[in-house]
Amino acid sequence: MTTADHVAGPARSPWERWGWVVAGVWLVFLTYPVLETFQTDASAPVKGLMLALLAAFAAIYLLGWGVWREHGLLIWFAMLVLALATVPVIGIEAVGLTPYLGAFSALMVPAPYWKWTTLVSALLPVLSLVGGDFPAFFFLMVWPIIGFCAAMRVFSELEERSEETRAELALVAERDRVARDVHDVLGHSLTALSIKAELAARLIDVDPERARAELVSIQETARQALAEVRSTVGGLRAASLEAELAAAPRVLADAGVETRVVGTVADTDPRHRTLLAWVLRESVTNVVRHAHASTVSIELSPSGLVVADDGTGFEADDRRDGNGLIGMRERVSAAGGTLRLSGGSGTRVEVVLP
Numbered sequence: 001m002t003t004a005d006h007v008a009g010p011a012r013s014p015w016e017r018w019g020w021v022v023a024g025v026w027l028v029f030l031t032y033p034v035l036e037t038f039q040t041d042a043s044a045p046v047k048g049l050m051l052a053l054l055a056a057f058a059a060i061y062l063l064g065w066g067v068w069r070e071h072g073l074l075i076w077f078a079m080l081v082l083a084l085a086t087v088p089v090i091g092i093e094a095v096g097l098t099p100y101l102g103a104f105s106a107l108m109v110p111a112p113y114w115k116w117t118t119l120v121s122a123l124l125p126v127l128s129l130v131g132g133d134f135p136a137f138f139f140l141m142v143w144p145i146i147g148f149c150a151a152m153r154v155f156s157e158l159e160e161r162s163e164e165t166r167a168e169l170a171l172v173a174e175r176d177r178v179a180r181d182v183h184d185v186l187g188h189s190l191t192a193l194s195i196k197a198e199l200a201a202r203l204i205d206v207d208p209e210r211a212r213a214e215l216v217s218i219q220e221t222a223r224q225a226l227a228e229v230r231s232t233v234g235g236l237r238a239a240s241l242e243a244e245l246a247a248a249p250r251v252l253a254d255a256g257v258e259t260r261v262v263g264t265v266a267d268t269d270p271r272h273r274t275l276l277a278w279v280l281r282e283s284v285t286n287v288v289r290h291a292h293a294s295t296v297s298i299e300l301s302p303s304g305l306v307v308a309d310d311g312t313g314f315e316a317d318d319r320r321d322g323n324g325l326i327g328m329r330e331r332v333s334a335a336g337g338t339l340r341l342s343g344g345s346g347t348r349v350e351v352v353l354p
Contacts, residue, residue, distance in 0.1 A: 023065040026100070027058050033097065036090045050089045057082040061100055064108055072108040076117050079104065098124045102146030106153050114153065122146045176330070191285050192221055195254040241265050241273040241280070245298070248284045252296055255288045257309075263300030272353045275335050276305045282324045283307035283349045291347060304337065304351040314343035 037050045057079060060068075064075035083097040102121035109117050125142050200214035242265050249259040268276055280298065284307070287296055291311030299306040325341070328349075332339040337353035 023103075024062055026103070027061070029096070029099070030054060030058060033086065033090055033093060036093045040089055042089055046089060050086060053082050053085050057086075057097065057100075061104060064104055069108060072104075072110050073113050073117070076101065076105050076109050092127065095125050095127055098122075099142050099145050102142070103149045106146060106149035111157070118146065118150055190225075191288050192251050192254070193218055193225075195251065195288060196221065199254055241268065241277040244277040244280045244284075245300075248280060248298065251284055251288060257287065257293055258295045260295065260297045261300075262297065265300065267300045267302060268305070269302055269353060272304070272335060272337075275331055275337075275353070276300075276351065278331055279305055279328055279339075279349070279351050280307065282328055286324060286347075286349075287311065293346065304353045306348065306350045308346060308348040310346045313346050 033054055034051065037047055037054070040047070040050075042050070060075055060078050060082070064072060064079075068075055079097075079101055083094055083101065086094045086097070098121055101124070102118060105114055105117040105121045108114075122143060196214050196218045200211045200218065203211035203214065245261065245265060249261070252259045265273065284296075287293055287307075287309050291309045293309035293311030296307065296309045299308075329339050332351055332353070335353060337351055340348075340350040340352065342348045342350075
C-alpha cells in the first residue's frame with residue numbers, strides 16, 4: 001500500500017457521502033417542537049435554552065449521518081439525552097423527536113446494539129398515552145417509519161452476509177482449482193521424471209549417450225514443471241491439447257507402452273480442448289502409474305475423448321477415486337459433460353461432451 005492509498009482510504013458510497021442530506025430533509029418536522037416552545041409560558045432565557053437544545057439535537061443528528069457516523073451508538077445516546085432535556089419545557093410533546101431516534105438507530109447504530117436502541121425508540125411514543133394530545137395518526141406515522149428503516153437494515157445485513165458467502169465460495173473454488181491443477185501438473189511431471197530417471201539408470205552402462213540424453217530431458221521436464229506450477233498458482237495456465245497429444249506417446253514410450261492415436265485435434269470441439277488436454281494428461285499419468293499396460297489407445301472425436309489401455313484394469317467394488325479422478329469428474333461436470341470409467345480387461349476412460 002502506498003502512502004497516497006493510505007491517506008485516501010477506501011472509496012465511500014454515495015449514501016455515505018450524501019446520506020446526511022436525505023436525513024436533513026426530515027428536520028423540517030422539528031418545526032413542531034420549535035412552535036411548541038414558543039407557545040409555552042416559559043421565560044425568554046428558558047425558551048432560548050430550549051431552542052439551543054433543539055439546534056444541538058439537529059446538529060448531532062446530521063453529524064451522525066456524516067462525519068461522526070463511526071460513533072453511531074454514542075450519537076444515539078446524545079440525541080436521547082437532548083430529547084429528554086426538552087421534556088421540562090414542552091412536556092410530552094418531546095415524543096415528537098422519537099422518529100429521529102428510531103430512524104437513526106435502525107440505520108446508523110452498529111450491530112448488535114441497533115436492535116435494542118431501535119426497540120427503545122419504538123416504545124418511547126407509548127409515553128404519549130400518559131398525557132398530551134397526540135392523535136392516532138402519530139403512531140401510524142412513527143412506527144411505519146421506524147419499521148421501514150429497520151427493514152432496510154435487515155435487508156442490508158442479509159446482502160452483506162450474501163456477499164461474504166459468495167466471497168467464501170469463490171475462495172473455496174479457487175483453492176480447489178489450484179489444488180486440482182497442481183495435482184495434475186505435478187502428478188504428470190513427477191511420473192515422467194521418475195520414468196526417465198529409471199530409464200537413464202538402466203542405460204548409463206549400456207548406452208551412455210542415450211542416458212545422457214535422458215538426463216537432459218529430465219532437466220527440461222523439471223524446468224517445464226516448475227514453470228507450469230508457477231503459472232497454475234497464478235491462474236494463468238491453460239493446458240494445450242496439441243502439446244499433451246504430442247507428449248503422451250513419448251511419456252508412454254519411456255514406460256514401455258505403445259501408443260495408438262485415432263483422430264486429430266481438429267476433430268475435437270475447440271470449446272473443450274483445454275478440458276480434453278487435462279483429461280488426457282491425467283489418464284496418461286494413471287496408465288504409467290497403475291495400469292501395467294503394453295498398449296494404449298487414444299481416440300479423439302467431436303463428442304469427446306477415449307483413453308483405453310490393456311492393463312490390469314480394476315474391479316468396480318475395489319475402485320476408489322483418487323484426487324486425479326475426482327478432479328477429472330469436476331472438470332467434465334462443470335463443462336456439462338459425462339465421465340465414464342470402466343474396468344475389467346484394461347481400463348477405459350471416456351469423456352462425452354455436449
